[in-house]
Amino acid sequence: MRAFSYFTSKGEPRIGMEFENKRYNFTYIWQIFKELKNSPQTPDYYFLQIMIEMGNFSRKVIEDVLTEIKQFRSLDDLIIKETIRYDVPISRPSKIICLGRNYTAHAEEWKSKVPEQPMFFSKLPSSLLPHEGYIRIPKNIGRVDHEIELAVVIGQKARKVLEKDAMDYIAGYTIANDVTARAQQGVAIKKGHPWTLSKGMDTFCPMGPYLIPVDTVENPHNLPLELTVNGGVKQKANTKDMVFKIPELIAYISNHITLEVGDIICTGTPEGTLPIEPGDVIEAKIADFGVLRNNVIED
Numbered sequence: 001m002r003a004f005s006y007f008t009s010k011g012e013p014r015i016g017m018e019f020e021n022k023r024y025n026f027t028y029i030w031q032i033f034k035e036l037k038n039s040p041q042t043p044d045y046y047f048l049q050i051m052i053e054m055g056n057f058s059r060k061v062i063e064d065v066l067t068e069i070k071q072f073r074s075l076d077d078l079i080i081k082e083t084i085r086y087d088v089p090i091s092r093p094s095k096i097i098c099l100g101r102n103y104t105a106h107a108e109e110w111k112s113k114v115p116e117q118p119m120f121f122s123k124l125p126s127s128l129l130p131h132e133g134y135i136r137i138p139k140n141i142g143r144v145d146h147e148i149e150l151a152v153v154i155g156q157k158a159r160k161v162l163e164k165d166a167m168d169y170i171a172g173y174t175i176a177n178d179v180t181a182r183a184q185q186g187v188a189i190k191k192g193h194p195w196t197l198s199k200g201m202d203t204f205c206p207m208g209p210y211l212i213p214v215d216t217v218e219n220p221h222n223l224p225l226e227l228t229v230n231g232g233v234k235q236k237a238n239t240k241d242m243v244f245k246i247p248e249l250i251a252y253i254s255n256h257i258t259l260e261v262g263d264i265i266c267t268g269t270p271e272g273t274l275p276i277e278p279g280d281v282i283e284a285k286i287a288d289f290g291v292l293r294n295n296v297i298e299d
């Protein structure tokens with residue numbers, strides 16, 4: 001079961017749900033369910049973030065809805081047949097927090113040490129880019145790299161969460177590419193400046209295509225990751241090699257920063273980050289979470 005946000009051919013936002021290799025209009029499925037339950041006060045769902053906020057984004061809820069509806073009607077006419085445009089699963093997170101050096105081999109390839117505490121920075125929500133969107137590289141900014149990362153989407157407000165409870169605060173997982181203006185970042189590091197520009201440029205945060213409900217993923221710390229450029233494998237690793245694991249990250253971050261519903265934590269990239277250039281096609285895959293594909297163009 002994989003959820004996604006999309007726009008219809010008329011440009012209207014919808015939630016899609018993919019199961020048994022078919023894609024369904026879940027916004028409509030939910031409306032039918034509301035009618036069955038005679039519950040007009042329940043909101044319609046056009047955005048995954050609202051569905052998460054209402055506590056209805058889980059395999060259990062979605063399966064219950066489908067089971068109930070199937071008793072009365074076929075779902076065949078709810079299959080998406082039109083041409084759609086993907087949106088990012090969460091289009092308005094209050095923040096995107098990204099881990100630096102959270103895989104030993106990646107820290108080593110940049111001659112850095114793994115930090116003693118999680119080291120994080122933030123990407124700007126305005127840098128989000130959906131599946132099949134274009135990564136735009138400004139002229140003359142020097143080297144720009146890809147960085148595949150497992151992204152965690154927060155499911156309920158988290159403040160001072162204990163490690164043992166941290167997994168309860170997750171809505172689901174998706175794939176992120178922490179595109180980095182590496183040359184610019186190098187200049188910033190030398191000057192002691194922040195990374196906001198090198199990490200936060202428009203289109204530098206491709207994400208998606210799917211949001212995978214947390215209760216469908218047995219172990220987020222054993223997922224193969226692979227990123228290809230023009231079909232050639234550049235990054236290949238497994239989330240088991242993460243230094244600070246997800247519960248530790250949520251506990252550490254939420255001790256000082258309240259995580260809101262829809263906030264995103266990018267858990268760091270493994271080794272093999274390499275330059276990209278206009279004309280490249282980048283594909284990022286994690287387990288059976290789908291393929292996040294983006295073309296690169298000059299801006």
Ligand code: MG
Nearest residue numbers: 147178268269
């Ligand atoms: Mg990164």
